[in-house]
Amino acid sequence: xxxxxxxGFDTLALHxxxxxxxATGARAVPIHLxxxxxxxxxxxxxxxxxxxxxxxxxxxxxxxxxxxxxxRMAALEGGVGAIAVASGQAALHLSIATLMGAGSHIVASxxxxxxxxxxxxxxxxxxxxxTTFVKPGDIDGWKAAIRxxxxxxxxxxxxxxxxxxxxxxxxxQIAHETxxxxxxxxxxxxxxxxxxxELGADIVYHSxxxxxxxxxxxxxxxxxxxxxxxxxxxxxxxxxxEPYEGFHGMTFSEESxxxxxxxxxxxxxxxxxxxxxxPHSAWLILQGLETLPLRMERHxxxxxxxxxxxxxxxxxxxxxxxxxxxxxxxxxxKRLLRHGPRGAxxxxxxxxxxxxxxxxxxxxxxxxxxxxxxxxxxxxxxxxPASTTHFRMSDxxxxxxxxxxxxxxxxxxxxDPDDLIDDLKRALKAAEKAGA
Amino acid sequence: MMFVQVNGAxxxxxxxxxxxxxxxxxxxxxxxxxxxxxxxILQSRYLAHHGWNVLAVxxxxxxxSEGEAPATVEAAADxxxxxxxxAGVQRAALVxxxxxxxxxxxxxxxxxxxxxxxxLVGTAFPxxxxxxxxxxxxxxxxxxxxxxxxxxxxxxxxxxxALGPGTWVYGTGMALGRRVLASNPKVNVxxxxxVACDRYANGExxxxxxxxxxxxxxxxxxxxxxxxxxxTLVKAARAADKRVSVVSLPVGxxxxxxxxxxxxxxxxxxxATAG
Numbered sequence: 001x002x003x004x005x006x007x008g009f010d011t012l013a014l015h016x017x018x019x020x021x022x023a024t025g026a027r028a029v030p031i032h033l034x035x036x037x038x039x040x041x042x043x044x045x046x047x048x049x050x051x052x053x054x055x056x057x058x059x060x061x062x063x064x065x066x067x068x069x070x071x072r073m074a075a076l077e078g079g080v081g082a083i084a085v086a087s088g089q090a091a092l093h094l095s096i097a098t099l100m101g102a103g104s105h106i107v108a109s110x111x112x113x114x115x116x117x118x119x120x121x122x123x124x125x126x127x128x129x130x131t132t133f134v135k136p137g138d139i140d141g142w143k144a145a146i147r148x149x150x151x152x153x154x155x156x157x158x159x160x161x162x163x164x165x166x167x168x169x170x171x172x173q174i175a176h177e178t179x180x181x182x183x184x185x186x187x188x189x190x191x192x193x194x195x196x197x198e199l200g201a202d203i204v205y206h207s208x209x210x211x212x213x214x215x216x217x218x219x220x221x222x223x224x225x226x227x228x229x230x231x232x233x234x235x236x237x238x239x240x241x242e243p244y245e246g247f248h249g250m251t252f253s254e255e256s257x258x259x260x261x262x263x264x265x266x267x268x269x270x271x272x273x274x275x276x277x278x279p280h281s282a283w284l285i286l287q288g289l290e291t292l293p294l295r296m297e298r299h300x301x302x303x304x305x306x307x308x309x310x311x312x313x314x315x316x317x318x319x320x321x322x323x324x325x326x327x328x329x330x331x332x333x334k335r336l337l338r339h340g341p342r343g344a345x346x347x348x349x350x351x352x353x354x355x356x357x358x359x360x361x362x363x364x365x366x367x368x369x370x371x372x373x374x375x376x377x378x379x380x381x382x383x384x385p386a387s388t389t390h391f392r393m394s395d396x397x398x399x400x401x402x403x404x405x406x407x408x409x410x411x412x413x414x415x416d417p418d419d420l421i422d423d424l425k426r427a428l429k430a431a432e433k434a435g436a
Numbered sequence: 437m438m439f440v441q442v443n444g445a446x447x448x449x450x451x452x453x454x455x456x457x458x459x460x461x462x463x464x465x466x467x468x469x470x471x472x473x474x475x476x477i478l479q480s481r482y483l484a485h486h487g488w489n490v491l492a493v494x495x496x497x498x499x500x501s502e503g504e505a506p507a508t509v510e511a512a513a514d515x516x517x518x519x520x521x522x523a524g525v526q527r528a529a530l531v532x533x534x535x536x537x538x539x540x541x542x543x544x545x546x547x548x549x550x551x552x553x554x555x556l557v558g559t560a561f562p563x564x565x566x567x568x569x570x571x572x573x574x575x576x577x578x579x580x581x582x583x584x585x586x587x588x589x590x591x592x593x594x595x596x597x598a599l600g601p602g603t604w605v606y607g608t609g610m611a612l613g614r615r616v617l618a619s620n621p622k623v624n625v626x627x628x629x630x631v632a633c634d635r636y637a638n639g640e641x642x643x644x645x646x647x648x649x650x651x652x653x654x655x656x657x658x659x660x661x662x663x664x665x666x667x668t669l670v671k672a673a674r675a676a677d678k679r680v681s682v683v684s685l686p687v688g689x690x691x692x693x694x695x696x697x698x699x700x701x702x703x704x705x706x707x708a709t710a711g
Contacts (some may be wrong), residue, residue, distance in 0.1 A: 006586045016604070050453075052482035054596035054696055063602035070602030071593070080611045081603040161591040226609030232500075234706075254437055254450060257474040257499060259599040266600055318623075357498035 007329040009076065009192065012136065017071025018286075031283045032064045045237070050248060051255070055393050060269050065279035069286055073212075073222050076191040076289075076315045077204055080227035080394040081262050084220065084269065084282055088207025089115050090275035091221035095203055097273065098265040099237060100151040101126025107145040107152070109136040109166060110400040111159020114390040116185065117397075120154075123363075130252045142174050149180060151236060156185040157194050158329075160375075161349040161385055162320050165329035165336060172200030179234040188212070188375070192296040193343040197226035199336060203261065209377025213288035214295050215314075218281045223265065227258035240264055249265060280353050280416060295378065298414050299346035300339065304415040306424065310350050317351040320407075346412040347375045349385070351404055359384060359406045365430030368415060368423040380413035380420055438491070440522040445503030447519060448473070450492040452484020461552065462525045463707065464516065465492040467519045468534030468558070469629030470581065470613040472499040476534065477598045478609035479703055490706070491528075493519060496537075505628055509535075509636040513542035514655055520550065523535040529553035529648075529707055533692065534661060535633050538563060542668075544650075545642035552711030554646055555703055557653040558689050560665035561639035565630045581626070585609040590657035590688030597693045604711040605693045638674045649679035651706040652697060653691060681706055 007015065018029050037046035037056040047053040049324035056062050071081040085091050098107070108120055110133045120131040134141040136155055153167040153175035161326070181202035186194065190211045196204045206212055208220035231240040232255045232338065237284040240260040245247045247267050252260035270276055288295075304323060313318045322333035322341040330341055352359050362372055369382040373389060383389060385403050412420065438456055440447045450473040463483055473480070473492035483489040483687055496515060497505025506512035515541060529552045532540030537559035544551040572580035582583055589606050590681040595601040617626055643650070654663040663684060671678045683702040687695045 001602060006582070007592065012592070015592050017593050047485070050480065050481070050485060052485055053700070054478060054598065054600055056596065058603060062596070062599070067601035068593075069595065071604050074602065074607050075592070078607060078610075080607040081599045083602060161507065175607060200643065227608065229613065230612070233555035251437070254597055255474070257475055257615055258608055259603070261528055262599050262602070266602075392593075414507060 011104035012072065012075045013292050014290050017068040026113065027066050027067060029283060029286055029326060032279050035059050051250070056246055059279065060102045060276045061266060061359040062276055062281070063279045063416055064272070065280040066277055069289070072286070073224055074287055074367060077224045077228070078197045079197055079224040080259050082222050082224040083262060083266055084277040086221065086275040086277055087219050088185070088205065088209060088221040089119065091205035091207070091223045092116055092119060092185070093207055094265055094269045094273065094275065095223055096124065096129065096152065098182070098261060098269050099239065100129060102149040103149060103194040104129050105147045105149045106154055107142060107150055108133055109155035109159060110134065110397070111136050111164045111425070112156055113185070113187075114385075114392065117390075118392060129241070133400070136166050137172055139167070139174070142171055146178050151180055153180060153182045154184075156187070157189040157196060158344050160188060161407070163344050163348050163405065164329070165322060165323055165332040165344065167332055168196055168199035168201050168336065170201070170237050170427040176200075179236055181229040188345045188347050189337070189343070190292060190296060193291055193339060193345060194337050197228065198333070202226050208285045209374070211296065211299070212292065213285040214292065214376065215284075215288055216374060216377035216379065218284040220277050220281045220285050225259060225262045229261070231260050238367055244268070277412050295414060299412060300342045302343055302414065302417045302420065303346040303348070303412040306420055307348070308413055309421045309424065313428060317352040317353045321348040347409065349403070349407045349409045351406055352408060352428075352431055354406070354431060354435045356406060358435045359408060361434035362408065362427045362431035363370055365427040367426070368419060369410070375409075375411035377411060378414045381411040381414055383409050385409050438523075440519065442496070442518045442522045445496055446501070447496065447503065447522070448494045448500035448579050449523070449554070450474075450477075450480060450490070451494070452481045452490035454484040454490070456489055456506065456523070457659060458524060460487060460489045462489040462514070462528040464528050465490065465500050465529050465588040466516065466518070466530065466532040466536035466539050467495065468536045469535065469633065470584070470616045470626050471533070472612065472616055473690050474598070474612065479700045482700055483704065485705070489525070491519070491523060491525070497620045497623055497625055498616055505620060505623045505625045506632065507544055508632050509538045509542050509630055512539040513546055516543040517547055518538070520547070525674040526550065529551050529555070529711065531557065531703060533557040534559070534689065535563070535629050538633060538636050538639065541642050541646070542636075542638060544648060545645035545689060548645060548647050549647070552647045553707055554648050555653060556650065556666070556669070556692050557699065558658055558661045559652065559669065560661035561669045563633040563636060563638065563642070563661065563665075565634040570634060572625065574624060577624065577626050578614075581610060581613040581617075583594070587659040588666070588689035590655065590690070590694060594694045595696070597696055603693070605690055608693065609690065630668060639669055643669050643673045644676040645676065648711055649706070649709065651681045651683065651702065653683050653685065653687055653702050655687040655691050657686050657687060658689045
């Protein structure tokens with residue numbers, strides 16, 4: 001492993017950040033369930049608090065198990081480092097709160113997870129941060145939304161749940177011309193399907209609750225810094241380029257040429273907002289990460305088969321997956337995603353030709369698919385976005401996000417694909433009967 | 437931080453979070469090719485809070501420092517002397533990594549008694565760079581950058597490092613290299629630095645000329661500057677009756693970030709000895 005070798009993705013997914021425990025020889029990553037860590041001396045304590053030495057002090061700020069997860073994610077994404085947090089929402093909030101305060105402005109894609117939309121549209125507005133939403137493919141719209149106080153561009157790699165592929169190179173270029181970074185939510189794609197830093201994004205975050213952990217057992221999130229954005233050259237981020245009295249008068253961009261964002265996010269954001277990840281949760285996510293490449297391959301192949309089935313079914317209208325040439329992001333997916341259109345993931349939506357009652361009958365007839373509010377599980381999942389995840393959105397906003405009143409969202413799991421198709425067949429038959 | 441005018445160019449030095457104090461002894465940290473002051477953050481910040489003035493410099497034409505990027509080790513060594521003059525430092529310890537170790541060595545030889553201690557981290561002499569890598573640094577710098585960072589790495593599981601826990605040392609090396617390269621639109625400082633390393637021929641004479649004790653901090657797993665390649669200098673120093681210390685760390689070429697504490701302790705303990 002050491003030396004000349006340049007480990008591939010699958011190897012990093014198993015080994016990055018972890019080595020046999022030097023104290024016990026334990027091969028698997030130990031769970032460090034401790035709030036705090038003993039100082040070797042008063043000088044050691046002072047040096048840790050003052051960032052003269054690096055190490056763990058208190059598990060709200062850092063923890064050895066979390067650090068393995070953080071290093072592993074930074075390795076898989078190609079970043080300089082990462083911060084594990086309590087959820088994907090915590091990751092988004094930490095990213096924004098590190099970069100700006102009241103009076104700032106964000107330009108964001110309309111095709112966002114409902115929780116993200118809530119945070120930007122309602123909650124942050126209350127704290128003086130405004131957001132202008134733009135359809136992800138509306139390049140002129142991104143440009144037109146820029147204001148003098150714009151501090152961030154934000155979108156999802158593939159928009160939830162319409163799978164609009166974000167043109168990261170183009171949007172990143174517009175952001176960089178405005179001297180602001182591009183933040184990308186890569187939850188639905190994971191680094192296995194797209195590496196946003198290679199396309200021009202500056203900060204990436206995930207809800208680790210989904211594919212990274214993969215087993216529907218844990219809530220968690222992670223922010224990864226690509227180290228590419230030059231905060232000093234931008235001039236828009238005094239939070240990172242001027243002395244911060246809240247932490248030793250430190251100027252974060254001086255302390256780290258490529259990691260200023262992470263330094264402040266950990267030293268202020270985790271310290272003050274406190275949305276830390278439990279080490280036990282980090283360990284569960286690591287169990288999932290070890291098999292991420294294998295699982296994502298199966299997610300993709302199962303999804304391909306299900307999409308083919310649905311696309312040929314008489315009761316199904318639109319199938320919203322870039323695998324289909326009719327999908328507006330088909331060409332973009334071919335160009336940007338590591339595995340082409342099949343790499344747009346296994347969370348997608350389709351419309352049943354029929355009434356709301358038929359949609360309801362469809363969901364209730366499913367046996368293998370679980371009706372719940374999550375995606376990225378090893379089990380297949382189903383939900384009706386308009387009445388659940390996106391229920392706060394107006395019809396107009398729903399349409400902007402590519403969601404209709406009868407849209408069904410599927411998250412394709414790892415079961416035998418024939419069984420999944422049988423389940424869908426049975427449910428579609430029930431929907432057909434309900435419309436008779 | 438501190439900016440000083442050196443040879444007419446605005447020069448940046450990280451001072452470790454403490455203001456420069458002429459009453460304290462001074463240590464100068466000198467980075468290697470495609471690096472800047474930030475590779476020394478932990479070591480320099482610690483020493484700045486433990487009795488030392490720190491000047492962790494961005495070499496001319498690198499990141500925050502203006503001026504012409506040095507094309508030879510000798511030119512860079514003269515810059516270090518000029519930096520001491522500009523900062524009003526009569527005597528200082530010099531700590532250099534990789535290319536910076538050659539600069540520190542040559543500067544120590546030229547400055548004589550003005551140098552109290554010399555620390556050579558990840559050093560070699562001659563510091564030959566393969567023709568393929570030199571060519572790649574000029575024509576395919578991103579490919580060469582990846583090669584350098586792969587060769588420099590010794591572990592996939594570094595301890596908490598400069599950015600704190602969660603730092604991916606390989607990624608920081610890649611990002612810093614890209615940033616330093618982009619910081620100078622006029623000169624490819626990657627290629628220029630490698631050529632300077634490759635052509636430096638005065639190592640043995642320089643180590644014989646120094647008047648201070650010297651510490652070698654070598655990485656046992658270092659593929660960029662293999663510890664065997666430092667033996668020419670170690671032997672020459674001993675043959676010239678210099679006070680020589682050698683510390684071998686189980687690490688590659690990223691000594692300061694893959695083993696920040698042990699690298700710090702080696703430097704700290706050496707600087708505590710009489711210079």
